[in-house]
Amino acid sequence: xxxxxxxxxxxxxxxxxxxxxxxxxxxxxxxxxxxxxxxxxxxxxxxxxxxxxxxxxxxxxxxxxxxxxxxxxxxxxxxxxxxxxxxxxxxxxxxxxxxxxxxxxxxxxxxxxxxxxxxxxxxxxxxxxxxxxxxxxxxxxxxxxxxxxxxxxxxxxxxxxxxxxxxxxxxxxxxxxxxxxxxxxxxxxxxxxxxxxxxxxxxxxxxxxxxxxxxxxxxxxxxxxxxxxxxxxxxxxxxxxxxxxxxxxxxxxxxxxxxxxxxxxxxxxxxxxxxxxxxxxxxxxxxxxxxxxxxxxxxxxxxxxxxxxxxxxxxxxxxxxxxxxxxxxxxxxxxxxxxxxxxxxxxxxxxxx
Amino acid sequence: xxxxxxxxxxxxxxxxxxxxxxxxxxxxxxxxxxxxxxxxxxxxxxxxxxxxxxxxxxxxxxxxxxxxxxxxxxxxxxxxxxxxxxxxxxxxxxxxxxxxxxxxxxxxxxxxxxxxxxxxxxxxxxxxxxxxxxxxxxxxxxxxxxxxxxxxxxxxxxxxxxxxxxxxxxxxxxxxxxxxxxxxxxxxxxxxxxxxxxxxxxxxxxxxxxxxxxxxxxxxxxxxxxxxxxxxxxxxxxxxxxxxxxxxxxxxxxxxxxxxxxxxxxxxxxxxxxxxxxxxxxxxxxxxxxxxxxxxxxxxxxxxxxxxxxxxxxxxxxxxxxx
Numbered sequence: 001x002x003x004x005x006x007x008x009x010x011x012x013x014x015x016x017x018x019x020x021x022x023x024x025x026x027x028x029x030x031x032x033x034x035x036x037x038x039x040x041x042x043x044x045x046x047x048x049x050x051x052x053x054x055x056x057x058x059x060x061x062x063x064x065x066x067x068x069x070x071x072x073x074x075x076x077x078x079x080x081x082x083x084x085x086x087x088x089x090x091x092x093x094x095x096x097x098x099x100x101x102x103x104x105x106x107x108x109x110x111x112x113x114x115x116x117x118x119x120x121x122x123x124x125x126x127x128x129x130x131x132x133x134x135x136x137x138x139x140x141x142x143x144x145x146x147x148x149x150x151x152x153x154x155x156x157x158x159x160x161x162x163x164x165x166x167x168x169x170x171x172x173x174x175x176x177x178x179x180x181x182x183x184x185x186x187x188x189x190x191x192x193x194x195x196x197x198x199x200x201x202x203x204x205x206x207x208x209x210x211x212x213x214x215x216x217x218x219x220x221x222x223x224x225x226x227x228x229x230x231x232x233x234x235x236x237x238x239x240x241x242x243x244x245x246x247x248x249x250x251x252x253x254x255x256x257x258x259x260x261x262x263x264x265x266x267x268x269x270x271x272x273x274x275x276x277x278x279x280x281x282x283x284x285x286x287x288x289x290x291x292x293x294x295x296x297x298x299x300x301x302x303x304x305x306x307x308x309x310x311x312x313x314x315x316x317x318x319x320x321x322x323x324x325x326x327x328x329x330x331x332x333x334x335x336x337x338x339x340x341x342x343x344x345x346x347x348x349x350x351x352x353x
Numbered sequence: 354x355x356x357x358x359x360x361x362x363x364x365x366x367x368x369x370x371x372x373x374x375x376x377x378x379x380x381x382x383x384x385x386x387x388x389x390x391x392x393x394x395x396x397x398x399x400x401x402x403x404x405x406x407x408x409x410x411x412x413x414x415x416x417x418x419x420x421x422x423x424x425x426x427x428x429x430x431x432x433x434x435x436x437x438x439x440x441x442x443x444x445x446x447x448x449x450x451x452x453x454x455x456x457x458x459x460x461x462x463x464x465x466x467x468x469x470x471x472x473x474x475x476x477x478x479x480x481x482x483x484x485x486x487x488x489x490x491x492x493x494x495x496x497x498x499x500x501x502x503x504x505x506x507x508x509x510x511x512x513x514x515x516x517x518x519x520x521x522x523x524x525x526x527x528x529x530x531x532x533x534x535x536x537x538x539x540x541x542x543x544x545x546x547x548x549x550x551x552x553x554x555x556x557x558x559x560x561x562x563x564x565x566x567x568x569x570x571x572x573x574x575x576x577x578x579x580x581x582x583x584x585x586x587x588x589x590x591x592x593x594x595x596x597x598x599x600x601x602x603x604x605x606x607x608x609x610x611x612x613x614x615x616x617x618x619x620x621x622x623x624x625x626x627x628x629x630x631x632x633x634x635x636x637x638x639x640x641x642x643x644x645x646x647x648x649x650x651x652x653x654x655x656x657x658x659x660x661x662x663x664x665x666x667x668x669x670x671x672x673x674x675x676x
Binding site: 079 | 410415418419422442467481505515517518527537541553577580603609646655
C-alpha cells in the first residue's frame with residue numbers, strides 16, 4: 001500500500017510540475033520550448049485523427065467528415081456561437097449579471113448623453129473612414145496608373161497596412177504633438193514645436209493646436225489615422241479593378257472625345273462600381289470594430305470614444321458586464337446591414353454574369 | 354491588419370469583358386479592329402489625367418502617406434534631449450544620430466526584447482494552427498459529400514460577421530474556470546477561433562478551383578481522402594496558403610484586443626502591441642522610447658510585407674485573377 005500511495009504522490013507531483021511548466025513560462029528559452037511543444041502537440045493530435053480516418057472504404061463517410069470538419073466546428077461552437085449567445089443574454093442583466101433588467105442597458109446606451117456622444121462618434125467613423133479612404137485610394141490609383149513609378153508609388157500608400165494600429169497611433173500622436181507657444185519680449189517664439197503639424201501652423205503664423213484635446217474636432221484627427229491605414233487597401237483593390245476595365249470601352253470613350261475628369265466620371269467610376277461597393281463596406285466593417293486607435297491616442301477621453309472602445313472600458317475597466325454586453329450586441333447589430341448589403345451586391349453581380 | 358480581405362466573388366465583375374457599367378451617355382461601340390502598338394500607346398497617353406496638376410496631387414498624397422512614418426523613424430535615432438528640444442526635421446541641419454534609444458527600449462526598463470519573444474511565441478502557432486484546421490475543413494466542404502454540407506458552410510461563412518468583442522467576456526470566464534487565463538494556450542486558442550471562419554471560406558474558394566478531374570483520378574486510383582488531401586491538393590494550394598498565412602501573421606502580430614483581454618498583460622505573455630500601448634498611455638514625454646519602441650513593433654511585419662507583397666496582393670484580389 002505504501003508503494004502505491006508513493007506512486008500516487010509521485011504522479012501528483014509530476015502532473016503539478018508539468019502543469020506549471022505548461023502554463024508559467026518566464027524565460028525566453030522556456031517560452032520558445034513551450035511554443036514548439038504546442039505545435040508538436042497539435043501536429044500529433046491532428047495526425048492521429050487523420051490516421052484514424054484514413055482507411056478508404058472500410059470507414060463510414062461521416063467518420064471521415066467528422067475527422068476533417070470536427071475540430072473546426074468544435075472550435076467555432078465553443079468560441080463564437082456559444083459566447084455570442086451568452087453575451088446577448090447577458091446584455092439584459094445588470095452590471096454583475098445577477099439581476100434581470102430587461103432592455104435597460106440598451107435604453108441607457110441610447111439615451112444617456114455620454115453614450116450618445118459615443119454613438120455620434122461611431123457614426124462619424126463609419127461614414128467618414130470608408131468614404132475618405134476610398135476617395136484617396138481611388139484618386140491615387142487613377143493618378144499613378146501606368147506611370148513609371150507605379151509600383152513604388154503604390155508601395156508607399158500600401159505600407160501603413162502592415163503597421164499595427166497601435167504603431168500607427170503612436171506615429172500620428174507624434175504628428176499631433178503640441179507645445180504651448182512661449183514668446184520672448186519681441187514676440188518671437190522661444191520654444192520650438194516638435195509635432196510637424198503644429199510647426200506648420202506656426203510657420204504660417206497660426207497658434208499651435210491641441211489636436212487631440214479639443215472636441216469635437218479631435219474625433220476627426222483620430223479618423224485621419226484610420227483613413228491613412230485603409231486607403232492602401234482601397235487603392236489596391238480599385239487599382240486592380242481599373243486595370244480590368246476592358247480596353248475597347250476606354251478606346252471608345254476616347255474616340256468620343258472623353259478625357260481627364262470626364263473619363264474618370266463616366267467610364268472609370270461606373271466600371272468599377274462593384275469593387276467600390278466592396279471596398280466601402282469592407283472598410284466600414286473594419287472601422288466599426290476598431291478600438292486600438294482611440295485607446296492609444298486619447299484613451300477614449302475628451303469625447304472621442306466609440307462603441308468598440310466603450311465596450312472595452314465598460315467590460316474590463318468599469319466592471320459593468322451588462323452594459324458591456326449590450327454595447328457588444330449593438331456592435332454586432334450594426335455590422336449586419338453592411339454584411340447583408342455586401343452579400344446582396346455580390347448576388348446581384350453574379351446574376352448579371 | 355484590420356481589414357479582412359473581401360470575399361472573392363465580389364470582384365468577378367471586374368474582369369475583362371464583363372464590365373457592364375461602362376455605358377456612358379452618348380457612347381457608341383467602336384467597330385472591332387486591331388490597333389497598332391503605336392496607336393495603342395498614343396491612346397494610352399492621351400486618355401490619362403496627365404497634367405502637372407495630376408502629378409502634383411499624386412506626389413502630395415505620396416508625401417502625406419510617408420512623412421508621418423518617416424518623421425518617427427528619424428526621431429527614433431535622435432538623442433533624447435534633442436527630441437524634447439527640437440522637431441525631427443531640424444535633424445538634417447546638424448545631424449546627430451544614435452542607437453541609444455533602441456538599446457534602451459529593448460534592454461532597459463521597457464524591456465521590449467522580452468516582448469519580442471512573447472510576440473513571436475504567440476504568432477507562430479496562431480498562424481500554423483488555424484491554417485491547418487481550416488485547410489482540413491475547407492477540404493471537407495469542397496470534396497467530401499455529406500448531408501447538410503451547404504447549410505454548414507453557409508453557417509461558417511456567416512460567422513465571419515460576428516465581431517470578436519461579443520465573444521470576449523464569456524470566453525474569458527471560461528478560461529478563468531480552466532485556470533488557463535493569462536497563459537499562451539488561451540491566446541493561441543482565441544486567435545485560432547477568430548481566424549477560422551475567414552480561413553475556411555477563403556481556402557474553400559481556392560480548393561473549389563482545383564479541377565475535379567484531378568481529385569477523381571486520385572479517387573479511382575484508390576486514394577482515400579487523407580491521401581488526396583496531402584498528395585493532390587496541398588501542393589496546388591501553396592500560393593493560397595501563403596496568401597492567407599500573411600494575413601493571419603499580420604493580424605496576430607498587430608493585434609491588441611485579443612492580447613489585452615487574454616494575455617493578462619503580464620511581461621510573461623503580453624505581446625509588443627500591449628507594451629507599446631502601455632508606454633503610450635504613460636504621462637510625460639518619452640518619445641525617445643515610444644519612437645524606437647514603435648519601430649521595434651513595426652519592423653518585422655514591414656519586412657514580411659515588403660518581401661511578400663505579391664502574395665499579399667494576390668490574396669487580397671483572390672478571385673479577381675481566377676475565373
